[in-house]
Amino acid sequence: MSSLTYPPLSAPRSQGRESAAAPAGGVSGLLWLTWRQHRWAILACLVIAAVLTGWMAYLAAELTTLHHQCHDMICPTNTPQSQTLHAPHGPRAVADFLLLVVRYVPVLSGVFIGVPLLTREHEQRTLLLAWSQDVSPLRWLWAKLALLGLFVAALTAAVAGVSDHLAHAVVAIGDHSMWDSTHFLASGMLPLTSGVGWFAVGVALGAAIRRTLPALLTAVAGFIGLTLYVQLHYITLLTPLSQFAPVGAPPLPGSATSLTINAGWSLGAGIESNLFDASGHELSYATLVRMCPGINTDHANFSCLDSLRVLVVYQPGSRIPVFHLILNFGYLGLAAVALLAVWLIVRRTNLRAG
Amino acid sequence: MSESAIAVDVRGVSKRYRRVWALRECEFELPANQVIALVGANGAGKSTLMSIISGLLPATSGTVLVGGRRVGAGGAQAGNRVAILAQHKPVYRDFNAADMLRFGRSTNRVWDQRRALSWLERFEVPLTRRCGKLSGGQRAQVALAVALGSRPDVLLLDEPLSNLDPVARSEVAGELMGQVADGEMTLMLSTHIVSELVGVADHLLLLDAGRAALCGDVERLLASHLRLTGPRADQPPGPGTVVHAQHADRQSTFIVRLPDTPVLPAIVAPGWSAQPVSLEELVVTYLKAQRRTRQALEAAAA
Numbered sequence: 001m002s003s004l005t006y007p008p009l010s011a012p013r014s015q016g017r018e019s020a021a022a023p024a025g026g027v028s029g030l031l032w033l034t035w036r037q038h039r040w041a042i043l044a045c046l047v048i049a050a051v052l053t054g055w056m057a058y059l060a061a062e063l064t065t066l067h068h069q070c071h072d073m074i075c076p077t078n079t080p081q082s083q084t085l086h087a088p089h090g091p092r093a094v095a096d097f098l099l100l101v102v103r104y105v106p107v108l109s110g111v112f113i114g115v116p117l118l119t120r121e122h123e124q125r126t127l128l129l130a131w132s133q134d135v136s137p138l139r140w141l142w143a144k145l146a147l148l149g150l151f152v153a154a155l156t157a158a159v160a161g162v163s164d165h166l167a168h169a170v171v172a173i174g175d176h177s178m179w180d181s182t183h184f185l186a187s188g189m190l191p192l193t194s195g196v197g198w199f200a201v202g203v204a205l206g207a208a209i210r211r212t213l214p215a216l217l218t219a220v221a222g223f224i225g226l227t228l229y230v231q232l233h234y235i236t237l238l239t240p241l242s243q244f245a246p247v248g249a250p251p252l253p254g255s256a257t258s259l260t261i262n263a264g265w266s267l268g269a270g271i272e273s274n275l276f277d278a279s280g281h282e283l284s285y286a287t288l289v290r291m292c293p294g295i296n297t298d299h300a301n302f303s304c305l306d307s308l309r310v311l312v313v314y315q316p317g318s319r320i321p322v323f324h325l326i327l328n329f330g331y332l333g334l335a336a337v338a339l340l341a342v343w344l345i346v347r348r349t350n351l352r353a354g
Numbered sequence: 355m356s357e358s359a360i361a362v363d364v365r366g367v368s369k370r371y372r373r374v375w376a377l378r379e380c381e382f383e384l385p386a387n388q389v390i391a392l393v394g395a396n397g398a399g400k401s402t403l404m405s406i407i408s409g410l411l412p413a414t415s416g417t418v419l420v421g422g423r424r425v426g427a428g429g430a431q432a433g434n435r436v437a438i439l440a441q442h443k444p445v446y447r448d449f450n451a452a453d454m455l456r457f458g459r460s461t462n463r464v465w466d467q468r469r470a471l472s473w474l475e476r477f478e479v480p481l482t483r484r485c486g487k488l489s490g491g492q493r494a495q496v497a498l499a500v501a502l503g504s505r506p507d508v509l510l511l512d513e514p515l516s517n518l519d520p521v522a523r524s525e526v527a528g529e530l531m532g533q534v535a536d537g538e539m540t541l542m543l544s545t546h547i548v549s550e551l552v553g554v555a556d557h558l559l560l561l562d563a564g565r566a567a568l569c570g571d572v573e574r575l576l577a578s579h580l581r582l583t584g585p586r587a588d589q590p591p592g593p594g595t596v597v598h599a600q601h602a603d604r605q606s607t608f609i610v611r612l613p614d615t616p617v618l619p620a621i622v623a624p625g626w627s628a629q630p631v632s633l634e635e636l637v638v639t640y641l642k643a644q645r646r647t648r649q650a651l652e653a654a655a656a
Contacts (some may be wrong), residue, residue: 005639029460036453090464114587132408132437133461140461180628349376351410 001109010307030135030143037120041112042151049155053162059095060162063169066091076172085173095170099186102163106194107223109152114202115215117144118342122210128351141346145339151197156195163191177261178320181231188324190331197331198223200338207345230327235259235315237326244276244309247302257317265310269298275308283308360422361386361508361540362407368564369402375564376402380416382569384542389534391555391572393543393637399564400544401441404510406436407542421507435464437506441513443497449488451479451496452480457498470503476529477522490517498526502533511543515550527554548634560637562644572633579636582608584626591623598639603630609639 035042075082084090098337121127131137167183170176178184202219209215240261246267265274268285275283289296292304315323360446362384369377376399384390394400405411407418409425419427420434443455449473459465474481477495485493512528515523531554534541542559544552551558558575558609560568568575579597582590586606590596594610601607611630631639 026460033457033460036449036457124444124447125440125442126444126446128410128438128440129446129500130461132410133458134435134462134463350405350412352405 034147056162056166059091060092060166060169067173098184098190100184106198109195110198110202110219111216114199115206117203119206119212152199156192160191193328197334200335204338204341207342238314242313247305247314309319331338363419365417367413370414377564380566382566386540389648390542390554390557391551394558394561400563408436435506436508437501437504438510439501443494445485450479450484454496458503462504464505466505470499472498508540548637567644568640578612579631581629581631591626
């Protein structure tokens, strides 16, 4: 069919032009675009988060019920409640597993939502299409970052709230402390700030590497590395407190919520004993042998040490919120650095039509 | 050319990628509301020039004015809306054509849904099929519909006909001309296939090795060039600048650019004939001449 057989495609500009329903870069337009481009990742994350939070909430309720049945005390062994709690696949074991899973949720936000934000555009060569419209590249980027960042924050906030509740329920029924890495790293707002941080890191890696798989693997490697580092070093974020205690004395007041780093003493030539006299001087091995003859033999009598004290090094439970705060600021700082990197990379990205 | 009639004003624009100059001191003006053919060999700098005009790529030096306003990197500014369609005709593969139009509506200040829809209907592109499942030609039509729907003041199309079959090429070229005639839009289309431009382009910009080798109204350019054929001679038998000379044993052929005078002198030398040149011949002649000049300069420098 000849083109001449068709009516003109449009009226003259003055008649045919229609303003867009919303101004370019308006929230509704970019909201639709963000949803349309990332809907499967958003839905997958929603499903995972819903299953995880639902399961954790159910377990927390179950643990709390058992705890109440034991009169809010640790359930004595051989009671039905104790057997239920400590069954191989019982609520306690599953709760610990889910709290471990929560620690890995943030990497999902980085891998499934953060990384593809720019790599998909690079790989499909659609960045020029996106950036050549009236919406400026930076507005396009910040709008998408804000929308997806809010989604990640809302999702991880829900997970963080429920996992914090579960961690406290687990600690209440057993002999564990909130300082244990399983509970500490899955409680407070850590899943939220960590999720936002790794989302931003994912975007930055995507912007820098421009390929999904390498950026994804780098994000996973970075996440594992940083998580292990945090796990190994979080108890030393602040200098531990110390306090003298008599040898063989009962635990310090509040020790149920404290993390004891060192409370023991030792004997041996060249080894610090951690035993102190009344004036606060640490006693050497030679002094101890002089003071307690036979202490270095198999038939030692340690009653001569009763007058001495050990230096207990610990982190009190009251510091847990402070430690969480420090880590939260760390993750938010990571997010800020990553977003700065994204901004710099995008500003320096030159596109050519050919 | 009056200020209001100039769509694009390029002043001393250069672009360097590391050590390679893609554009060197480009200087030209392009008229508004016309079809401008940007022609050049592969690597001549056509895509770079279009990217700079669109504001996506910053120039190393020089300035570009679109509609009298300076273009800066980072997208369109108020008043000088430029749309660019890259050579590979990018579309979101998991979007259908209707989604692509919604994308255009969501990201542009001005959107003409009727115009974009009409284009897709005209070329029978199904609205509900994912772009990834459309043919290359249909994807190109979707990309063109988005570009046209945004009602740009200047539309830059990089190799717009490359994905299309011969029939579609002719139809698209015709429709694009119709769009320029109907609306207040300047259309620049780049190609290295000059035959596609015959009857389409109003204005020619010939780019060679990053420089504007020839720029002007197509009809005037064709009218001001002649092919002179006659007995072997070192010079043509009339006034004008020799663009190209070719000699055989007994015959010489010159492509001559005639002087810019109101009344052209007649060629009256015995044995000589004058014939008009085609657009393709004109372009090829200039490209060859530029290449010879470059080679001579390189040889002199060596």
